[in-house]
Amino acid sequence: MAKVAREMVEKAGVNVDQLLELLIKNASAELTTYYYYTILRANLIGLEGEGIKEIAETARIEDRNHFEALVPRIYELGGKLPNCMKEFHDLSACPPARLPENPSNVMEILKVLVEAERCAVRGYTYICNLTAGKDHRTYDLSLAILNEEIEHESWFSEFLGEGPSGHFMRRGETSPFVSKFLK
Amino acid sequence: MKKFTREELKRYNGIDDPKIYIAYKGYVYDVTESFLWKGGRHQAIHHAGLDLTSEIRNAPHGEEFILKFPVVGILVD
Numbered sequence: 001m002a003k004v005a006r007e008m009v010e011k012a013g014v015n016v017d018q019l020l021e022l023l024i025k026n027a028s029a030e031l032t033t034y035y036y037y038t039i040l041r042a043n044l045i046g047l048e049g050e051g052i053k054e055i056a057e058t059a060r061i062e063d064r065n066h067f068e069a070l071v072p073r074i075y076e077l078g079g080k081l082p083n084c085m086k087e088f089h090d091l092s093a094c095p096p097a098r099l100p101e102n103p104s105n106v107m108e109i110l111k112v113l114v115e116a117e118r119c120a121v122r123g124y125t126y127i128c129n130l131t132a133g134k135d136h137r138t139y140d141l142s143l144a145i146l147n148e149e150i151e152h153e154s155w156f157s158e159f160l161g162e163g164p165s166g167h168f169m170r171r172g173e174t175s176p177f178v179s180k181f182l183k
Numbered sequence: 184m185k186k187f188t189r190e191e192l193k194r195y196n197g198i199d200d201p202k203i204y205i206a207y208k209g210y211v212y213d214v215t216e217s218f219l220w221k222g223g224r225h226q227a228i229h230h231a232g233l234d235l236t237s238e239i240r241n242a243p244h245g246e247e248f249i250l251k252f253p254v255v256g257i258l259v260d
Contacts, residue, residue, distance in 0.1 A: 021227035093226060095218040122243035126226070129243075 001078040005137070009077065012134035019130065019138065020079035023070055025093035026123050027081070030067035032089050033116055034060055036097035040109050043099060048106040052159055054169070056113060059152040061174050063120075066145045069181035073141055094119035110160050117153035124149055144177040185256035187211050189234065192258065196232030197223015204256075206234040207249045211256040234258060 010016050037060035044053040074081065082088045089096075097116040100108035124146035131139040154165035175182065187204075192211065195204035203215045203223050214220040214231065223231035229238055239246055 018227050025227060090221060092218075123226070126243040129241075 002076040006077050009131075009135040009138070014131060014134050016077055019127075019135070020074060020077055022093070022123075022127055022130070023074050023077075023138070024079060024081065025091055026120075026127070027067050027070040027074060028088050028092040029094040029120060029123065030063045030070065032092050033094070033097055033120075034064040034067065036099075036116075037063065037113070039099050040097065040112060043103040044106065044109060046104070046106075049109075052106065052110065055155050055159075058170050058174055059113070059117070059155070062148050062152070062178070065175045065178050065182060066148070069141060069145065069178050072181075073138055077138075093123045107160065110156055114153060114156040114160060117149055117156060120149040121146065121153055141178075141181055144181065147177040148175060184254075185211075186259045187256045188259055192234070193232045195223075196230065197221075199232075203231045205229075205231050205249070206236070206258040207239070207246065208236050209258055210254050211258055212249055212252040213255045214252050217252070 006016055009019070037056060041053055041056045041060060044050065044056055071081065082091070094116060097112050100112055102108060124142045127142040128139055128146060131142065133139075151165075151167055154167055155169070157163070158165035170176070173179065187206070189206075192204060192206055194200050195202050197203045197220070201215070202213065203217075203220050204211050205214055205220075206212070214225075219225055220231060225231070229235055229242075235249075239249070242248075
């Protein structure tokens with residue numbers, strides 16, 4: 001644990017135990033999303049699905065990166081991941097992004113993807129609000145993740161016909177915002 | 184429609200009863216089936232068995248996320 005780092009956050013008025021619970025819940029959401037997106041990606045097939053598969057894969061890899069980036073901060077602040085994977089899954093900040101009943105319906109898969117991203121956008125916005133001006137490191141990390149989650153949401157939203165995302169898909173490297181936390 | 188006092192509502196906190204209820208703007212909602220209300224807590228901050236009307240202000244979502252749950256009663260003082 002980074003004792004002084006935790007003290008500074010506490011002195012700034014943040015309930016660190018509550019913050020840790022939120023970080024662990026969001027770490028769970030990232031890792032479980034990575035798992036569920038693996039299944040969604042595998043089912044993005046055919047003329048419609050293949051065009052979305054690559055972008056779903058980018059979101060999947062970046063969500064795993066978010067998990068990797070969150071874990072050190074959890075331990076720095078004196079928290080830890082649950083020993084039990086099932087317990088970890090069930091405390092997720094977002095509902096499971098399960099394969100829809102009709103896996104051949106690409107629009108239904110897109111709805112699952114966009115709802116998962118929207119849940120993440122809400123979650124990191126909340127953590128940013130909670131830590132802004134108080135816990136600079138968690139804020140910086142959460143903001144970096146939020147930037148990527150917003151892009152994921154806009155990609156899937158565009159495919160659902162909700163309007164242009166304003167973005168181009170990634171060229172080469174993933175996690176343009178979060179990568180600095182992974183080095 | 185069933186009437187709940189604040190004291191009666193407390194029982195549905197996710198620990199004392201299998202049913203999980205919250206109150207919002209005078210109505211009591213059943214959130215038992217929600218993945219995000221498991222154990223009677225929501226996002227580490229909000230607790231079931233209480234009137235959460237004032238807490239929505241700080242939530243990163245609107246009231247539509249509460250209104251979608253079934254209404255099981257009204258809150259009386």
